[in-house]
Amino acid sequence: MDPTQPNSIVEYRVDFQGIAQIITWVLVIIGWLIVNSQHNKRISRKETRDRLDQMGESLLKLEQVAIEYHTAKKRNDKLACSIRTAIERVSRAINRLGLATTAELNPKIIDLRRAITLQNFDSRKYERKDPSGEFIDRISHSTGELIDLLESKYLVRYPQS
Amino acid sequence: MSTKKFIRLAADFSRYPAGRYVKDGPYSGERFREEYLRPVLDKSEQVIIELDGTRGYGSSFLEEAFGGLVRCGYSVEKVKSAFELRSSDSSLIEEIMDYIEHGSDST
Numbered sequence: 001m002d003p004t005q006p007n008s009i010v011e012y013r014v015d016f017q018g019i020a021q022i023i024t025w026v027l028v029i030i031g032w033l034i035v036n037s038q039h040n041k042r043i044s045r046k047e048t049r050d051r052l053d054q055m056g057e058s059l060l061k062l063e064q065v066a067i068e069y070h071t072a073k074k075r076n077d078k079l080a081c082s083i084r085t086a087i088e089r090v091s092r093a094i095n096r097l098g099l100a101t102t103a104e105l106n107p108k109i110i111d112l113r114r115a116i117t118l119q120n121f122d123s124r125k126y127e128r129k130d131p132s133g134e135f136i137d138r139i140s141h142s143t144g145e146l147i148d149l150l151e152s153k154y155l156v157r158y159p160q161s
Numbered sequence: 162m163s164t165k166k167f168i169r170l171a172a173d174f175s176r177y178p179a180g181r182y183v184k185d186g187p188y189s190g191e192r193f194r195e196e197y198l199r200p201v202l203d204k205s206e207q208v209i210i211e212l213d214g215t216r217g218y219g220s221s222f223l224e225e226a227f228g229g230l231v232r233c234g235y236s237v238e239k240v241k242s243a244f245e246l247r248s249s250d251s252s253l254i255e256e257i258m259d260y261i262e263h264g265s266d267s268t
Contacts, residue, residue, distance in 0.1 A: 077186075081177065084217030091250050102251050109252040110259070117219035122180035122189075 045158045051097055052154055056147055058093070062086050063143040066116040067136055075126035083121075087113050094146070099153040108146040115142040165207050165245065168197055171214030181221040190225030194233075198226065202235050202243050212248035220256065228260030237262055 065086065069079045091109050095102060115138045120126055129135045170178065174197060175188035182191045201208045212218070230240050240261050246254045 077179075080179065080219070081216060084179070084219055086217075088217035088250065091252055095250075106252040106255045110256045113218075113252070113256065114220045118221055118224060121219050121221055122185055123221065124180075124182070124185050 048097070048099070048154065048158070052099070052150055055090070055093060055097060055150065058086075058090055059143050059147055062090060062112075062116075063139060066139050067131070070116075070120060070129040070136060070139070071131045073128055075123070077122070080122050083116060087116065094150070097150065099150055099157065104149065104153075105146075108142070108149055112139075112142040112146055115139045165209050166201075167209050167211060168201075169211045169214065171211075173197070176215050178215055178222050179219060181225040185221075190222040190227075190229065193222070194226045194229050198230055198244070199233065202230065202239060205243075207243055207245070209245045209247060212246060212250075212253055218253060223253070223257050224260045227257045228264045231261060231264055 062083070065079065066083055069076060069083060072079075091113075094105055094109065120129065120135070168174075170193070174193055178188045178190070178193065180186035180189040183189050227240070227244075231237055241258075246257060248254055
């Protein structure tokens with residue numbers, strides 16, 4: 001009789017139980033990996049959402065301050081300085097979000113900087129702009145374009161949100 | 162072997178560059194162009210311009226400083242070959258190159 005061969009129904013049953021246990025553990029591990037991966041994705045999505053919301057607030061604040069600057073009676077150098085700094089910070093922070101490429105972001109960032117600082121900015125010939133006029137509308141439009149780009153990129157990355 | 166010179170805008174000119182014309186303020190784009198950029202072109206030198214370190218830039222400053230060179234009569238090719246721009250914010254470099262290549266038409 002071959003000693004390596006199971007010699008009874010009981011030994012076969014023990015082998016099947018061992019295999020069943022291994023399969024169970026493999027399924028448990030795979031399940032854990034899937035749940036863990038989904039959890040990490042949810043955390044990543046929430047963190048990105050929070051950062052995007054903060055960015056949206058920063059952009060809307062910048063828009064508000066820029067409109068305040070251009071609709072004021074007099075040129076305000078202190079406000080101009082804070083606007084230049086805010087644009088630079090926003091530009092860097094948007095790139096750090098990592099939602100869009102620089103090729104996608106730069107034209108929108110440049111449009112925003114131009115809308116706010118190319119004309120009637122840091123200028124001796126400063127003149128108050130009409131709050132409902134084309135100049136102010138361009139600032140709001142370029143801000144909206146940048147926010148729209150970021151939101152659309154967020155939806156592409158997290159389609160179920 | 163000649164090494165390129167550096168213009169560190171924040172250290173050599175101002176941390177607060179602002180305005181288009183000299184009459185707009187002490188650290189305007191016009192002044193930067195006349196005192197720092199045109200001499201480089203007139204001597205046919207090549208210079209690296211480091212843009213980091215300031216408290217931001219207005220487009221009026223950038224347009225007058227760099228786009229203004231082409232309006233002064235320097236060719237686009239000469240301006241582009243004379244200056245190597247460096248910044249951690251690539252949108253600044255892209256905007257300046259647009260002013261050099263297209264001037265105020267790009268706005």
